Amino acid sequence: MQASLKLNTLHHVGDVDQRIFGGFAEHIGRCIYEGIYDPESPLSNKEGFRIDVIDALKKLRMPIMRYPGGNFVSCYDWKEGIGPRSKRPAHPDFAWKSIEPNTFGTDEFMQWCNLAQTQPMMAINLGTKGAEEAAALLEYCNMPAGTYWADKRAENGHKQPYGVKLWCLGNEMDGPWQAGHVPAEEYARRADQAGKIMRGLDDTIELVACGSSGRGMATYLAYDRITLEYCWDSVTYVSAHRYSQNHRNDTAWFLAEGVEIDRVIEDYAGLFTYVRGLKRSEKKVYLSFDEWNVWYKNHEADGKWTKAPHLLEEVYNLEDALVCAQYLNSFIRRADVVKVACIAQIVNVIAPLLTSSDGLLVQSSFYPFQLMAEHCSGRSLAPILTCPTYTAGERGETPLVDVSATLNESGDLAVFLVNRSQSESITLEVSFQDASITCISGIDILSGNDPKAANTWENPNQLMPRAGVAHLTDGKAVVELPALSFTALRGSITLK
């Protein structure tokens, strides 16, 4: 099969914000304990941080890390996670029916972020707490020593403020499962009050309001609209969450997930334009897609009141990795709307990495993320794609190829491609209307015959990218996209 991708250097939607390659670390299951922090493991440093996990995450180049939840945050008392460990109380965690030992808290997280070369994106508890607690946490994190909570931070060994720039005003407050869940009108007031005080203390911070926790919610977009109308002046982002599922075991349908992801982004773009118009405002609000992933195989969410239970330890296969690549493709294509995104989560819990006490397993979903985070740079080019389609159930006629492309000021081009076909390879020609492709600097391909193939502890390298080839003629590149594949093509261009 043949397909063509036409690009033009002037036809773009603006710069990609690298924060779309963010991560998410929640106090849930074995994400923090045994994932990030495991003083007993031979693979940890003297602070108890798993060095193999940090090294693997560095390859994902995550500029931001959302913390400490998730559902966990809506019952969390951050004050119990600071100071001498011997004085920190253990508590039952409502969200995941687990025991929270509080031996890892705000200071450990900041220290870990430093090592992992990422920036904190902190969430505040707007479930069981409110503006006062949020302001205290902001003071603890961002204010110079000389006031009560900032002095506490200094006493705990951290004189310099952490300068956290990005703050989430609660988590999934539209969900009945959420501690302190309230209707939009009430959440909007809570969020606005907390946000006003936080920005009053530090006007360099940016705030993310909770949006709907998914498109399936009855209050989808209405919750967001009410919140945004009320909080318009205080927030810069609204959050969206999505977890893709293949319960019906229909690979063709599942691989059309990109269509649905695009739809969610489109919905929010419309909402932001609408509220902006309503407010007669010059301000722009963007999407923080701060939880996304494939998640449907493991729903074990009951920790049975133990510490670090095995919860949501999803195993990722090839088709899952191809869906993950489509999330990132959608974020890049809509770089004008999506400025922040976080894969949920980073280790053990619905994550690209799994740990044992003395080993690390890299899952399939790691590789598209790694290649895209490394090579995505500059503007997001608007792709003009001509390719065959297929019928993906009620998702309708869907292009066999999903694509995004970026170009930076040095002329470095990156094209990210998913071939959704399960049986056919596709020969794709990439060309520019106003430029020539002058070299191909690399091609990596993740592919396989079996959509259900996955890396396992016994066979950890079954799914790994391999080098591909492309041919360059007359300033055009021709690349072969195998069936069921993700391809990251890099090259350079010169203007005609």
Ligand code: AHR
């Ligand atoms: O990521 C797992 C959970 O999914 C998060 O805690 C919650 O925000 C979402 O429902």
